[in-house]
Amino acid sequence: MASVLGVAAQVNEAVARKIGAGLRAASQGPPDTLRLVVAPEELRSATEELLRLRARFLITVGIDARPLSADYRVLYLFSLDGEHLFVVLECAVSPDDPHVDSIAALVPGANWAERECRDAVGVTPDGHPDPRRLLLADDWPEGLFPLRRDFPYDYRPPAAEGVAPVPKQPPEGASVLPIGPFFPVLEEPSYWRLFVEGETVVGCDYRGFYNHRGIEKLGESTLTYNEIPYLAERICGICGFIHSTAYCQAVEKAAGIEVPRRARYIRSIMLELERVHSHLLWLGIAGHILGFDTVLMQTWRMREPVMWLAEEISGNRKTYGMNTIGGLRRDLPATVVAKVLKVVDEVERESVAVRDAIVGDTTLLARTKNVGVLTGDWARQVCVVGPPARGSGVPIDARLDHPYAAYDEVPPRLCTQQAGDTWARVLVRVEELLDSIRQVREGLARLPAGEVLAEVKDEIPRDRIGISVVEAPRGEAVHFVMTGGDNRPYRWRVRAPTYPNLQAMPAMIDHAAIADVPITLGSLDPCFSCTERVEAIDVSTHSRRVYSRQELLAMSRELTLRGGRR
């Protein structure tokens, strides 16, 4: 702890040296969070200084603070991974002229975050490289900002006619191949326009957020602190526990609530069980995309007992409803512990068998080696997280960098690969799967006795901030909470791992073959979503060809049958 405070003091000093009086205030809320209030005109210099200290950008949070201090606040969240410290750069922006300098040129990974802040709160990033709409629907009226406090959560603007996304111009001579807005390997409805020359992808354009449901608004307008975990765990259809854990931890951190040790261990165990079933699910989907359905059938068979286990522990196979502020609602009975051990033994035995079978499969290697390469340098710049980052040799893992739950006592092994291709991401996930099983065993062996819930007797104080990161199977999820009065957060911000990871896609599919695009997207592990179609438009003739989902899958599989020969 002392070292964290020491690092915080050093960071504070370094920023103060760089921007002088531009640093208006510095404070430390939770011990691992340094909050620096900087003048808006010094934001870029402060960011440069943090980058020099090897800080990693997480997300921006726009807050309409007009009822509190008559301004908007834009918070830039950074993480100093090795030093276990979060740094928040906070700018107060005048409501008369809500503009702030864009940092997207310094941090390419801030591209979406700044656009989202503009769409939701109405603070425009000046000098942004791609200032198109991101979050809001194309027919949403101009000048209406849903996350402003005076915007009612149930307001429905009238529908507009004749609107469309603003497309990016393809390079000269290239054709456009749209994928989506509904496509099976994407987590949510999202619309990719691939610019192709023949079979080769030379660029792409993205439009997404069709599934945006405004849950952050609900969290700060109608729900209360203890109702949000049930909404949070529904953010992801596979790894819900990470979101309810991250939210509860953020509130606990802000309010200074000490969670009982036993509850922290059970959270760890649940999170690792979730990783086990999620990675098995991903392995199956990756196989399915490549036309290797044996892997799909077998890994999904292997993961089913883990789902049943979750049902027995929590009362439901997916929406566990276990987390609450202060700990857990359910204890782990001793009778279930033996079952958990039995199931993970079986899953481990079978996972090892599958791993040993697929590592020698030359067809699989041909389809994944050197496909969708993400360089370590670009991964750092776009702030990629999770297995895609570790597969590109970026040694980050929220469980080690910002230990939470019981990871301080049962730490994970850091699984990294250097190649950065799809095969490297497969290896990282398989290794993590086996390591998760080890952690479940170790956690159960060391499970302390005692309570699982700390009763919160006092009101949660206002205007405190809490940042919590949780290493989801897909990468690091970030939850930010600023506490408010009336028993609910003033602002709740969620950043799921796919948010930064999808931003790395353009580089990963550059100069790839069209048939490699599905597995490259799939290798980022966005959750599997809906059934759809893909259509190709030849720019010069405007002729149109509609590919069905089957045809595109068939293209991908045909390449597998050719043994990956292009």
Place this chain on the structure above:
Amino acid sequence: MLTAKLREALICFKAGRVTLPYPFAPHDPAPGFRGKITLDPDRCFGCGGCANVCPAGVIQVRDAGQLLRVLEFQWRRCTYCGRCEEVCPEQAITMSQQFETATDRGDDMVMRLEVFMGPCQRCGRCYVPPTPLDRMDRTGFRTGSGGRS
């Protein structure tokens, strides 16, 4: 290559039959599963704590005159979190094991409970504080029995 394929084939053969015969044979959920809520009208004394904590807003409470309190459960919205069961001071709500709840009639998804109330002549309430009602009123966190009681 060939060994890889043989290993894969072996995994498939070992798996055997996996599909369960459900619905031709019953498939009971694990103990502790949170299914459809059930109400015990004799136990409910109308405190409305369940309505206070329900994240999905399933439960509406309204008073008809001075003597009747109506609790309406629009449980098509129910997310089966079990918070109502947890806070109910009289165990009037419990989560059953029932999961086969599909229906083509909207009325099936509404439960209505009428509780006869006898308000105190002096204060308008029925109980000496601290009552379970005071616990419901507290903001922040409310403790519970742990869902499994």
